[in-house]
Amino acid sequence: MRIVKVQTCKLDHRLVEPSIIAYKSMRYARNGLVLLETDEGQFGVGELSPLKPVTGDTRDEALRFARYVSTSLKDSDPTDIAGIHSILEAASRKIGFMSQTASAAIDSACFDIVGKSVEKPVYKILGCPKPRMILNAVTIYLRSLEDTARKTRELMKAYSGNGLQRLKLKLSGDPRLDKARVLTVSEIFPGDLMLDANQAYRDEKSAVKVLNDIYDSLGPRVILVEQPSPKDDLQKLKSIRSKCKIPVFADEAVVTMMDLEKIIRSESADGVNIKLQKAGGFFWGCRMAELAKDRGLGIMVGCMLESEIGIAQDAHFLASISRGVVASDLDTDLEIKTETVTSSSRVPFRDGARIPLDRPGLGLELHSSYACRLRE
Numbered sequence: 001m002r003i004v005k006v007q008t009c010k011l012d013h014r015l016v017e018p019s020i021i022a023y024k025s026m027r028y029a030r031n032g033l034v035l036l037e038t039d040e041g042q043f044g045v046g047e048l049s050p051l052k053p054v055t056g057d058t059r060d061e062a063l064r065f066a067r068y069v070s071t072s073l074k075d076s077d078p079t080d081i082a083g084i085h086s087i088l089e090a091a092s093r094k095i096g097f098m099s100q101t102a103s104a105a106i107d108s109a110c111f112d113i114v115g116k117s118v119e120k121p122v123y124k125i126l127g128c129p130k131p132r133m134i135l136n137a138v139t140i141y142l143r144s145l146e147d148t149a150r151k152t153r154e155l156m157k158a159y160s161g162n163g164l165q166r167l168k169l170k171l172s173g174d175p176r177l178d179k180a181r182v183l184t185v186s187e188i189f190p191g192d193l194m195l196d197a198n199q200a201y202r203d204e205k206s207a208v209k210v211l212n213d214i215y216d217s218l219g220p221r222v223i224l225v226e227q228p229s230p231k232d233d234l235q236k237l238k239s240i241r242s243k244c245k246i247p248v249f250a251d252e253a254v255v256t257m258m259d260l261e262k263i264i265r266s267e268s269a270d271g272v273n274i275k276l277q278k279a280g281g282f283f284w285g286c287r288m289a290e291l292a293k294d295r296g297l298g299i300m301v302g303c304m305l306e307s308e309i310g311i312a313q314d315a316h317f318l319a320s321i322s323r324g325v326v327a328s329d330l331d332t333d334l335e336i337k338t339e340t341v342t343s344s345s346r347v348p349f350r351d352g353a354r355i356p357l358d359r360p361g362l363g364l365e366l367h368s369s370y371a372c373r374l375r376e
């Protein structure tokens with residue numbers, strides 16, 4: 001099988017409500033799509049969802065990289081995943097830049113083709129006969145105390161029928177506000193809580209104090225906190241981890257395999273948030289999950305601001321990890337309105353979990369008008 005056509009386009013998704021985290025506020029997800037076509041008439045699709053401070057690339061850089069490698073990808077075998085990644089690496093050496101998110105989209109499109117060609121879902125290609133139920137969190141972004149309470153009720157109303165059992169709260173770095181927001185949510189919502197500071201605490205003492213205060217009030221209901229401190233300071237992260245009663249997970253500090261190795265060497269986190277958009281696709285994501293499991297790190301599978309396509313990629317990845325996963329946070333498609341794929345091919349949110357469909361490849365069916373536009 002050979003790739004005969006590589007297409008890319010921009011995807012601009014308006015968010016239902018702005019996504020506000022400690023260092024950024026976003027109204028749109030500025031993503032991109034890669035569509036591969038083979039000489040046997042198979043199509044593979046992949047979404048890229050960059051955010052420069054996290055993935056290291058912008059959308060323009062990611063699409064430019066995808067277009068640059070498209071010439072080398074033509075005539076290559078999409079089922080030879082290692083060969084595809086060699087092409088990506090050779091291109092990155094030549095231009096001195098690797099786009100992690102373009103790599104993720106191209107890799108996903110290849111896996112989509114592999115699955116369709118043998119009529120198996122991607123998670124089965126990756127060795128998992130049946131997905132496990134991992135409870136999935138829905139995120140509450142930064143907002144006032146009143147708005148946090150309103151959003152909590154809104155999410156409970158919207159998703160209790162889907163078995164919602166976990167919420168994730170973004171933290172601001174203001175200890176009083178953060179503690180008040182967490183306690184407010186805990187009084188309204190009876191389930192587990194996950195926290196994400198997105199590097200907001202520069203002061204270690206404040207981070208430890210507020211996190212331990214929260215743990216003393218709520219106990220193991222608070223299952224983890226992501227990236228309390230700046231990503232480049234692993235010593236600070238390690239020190240917070242050693243004093244914090246809540247398990248500390250690295251997120252922004254772990255983009256690639258090399259970053260994961262640094263976290264392991266420095267013993268600076270209890271777990272890691274692995275995202276395909278950071279890792280560069282299934283090929284690297286699965287290797288990172290294997291290494292994390294072997295070294296006893298907890299794994300959570302998260303996402304960037306991805307639509308149904310990216311979330312399908314992530315759900316197959318999540319399903320493929322056989323052990324060590326403690327949580328997932330695949331929710332951005334719930335807050336993005338698009339007509340890119342048909343509603344019946346979206347990954348459902350059921351029994352509190354995101355379970356990929358048992359359909360060939362990523363299981364996605366591009367909406368007919370959209371597919372036609374891409375093929376023009």
Ligand SMILES: [Mg+2]
Binds near residue numbers: 196198226227251252
């Ligand atoms: Mg995070």
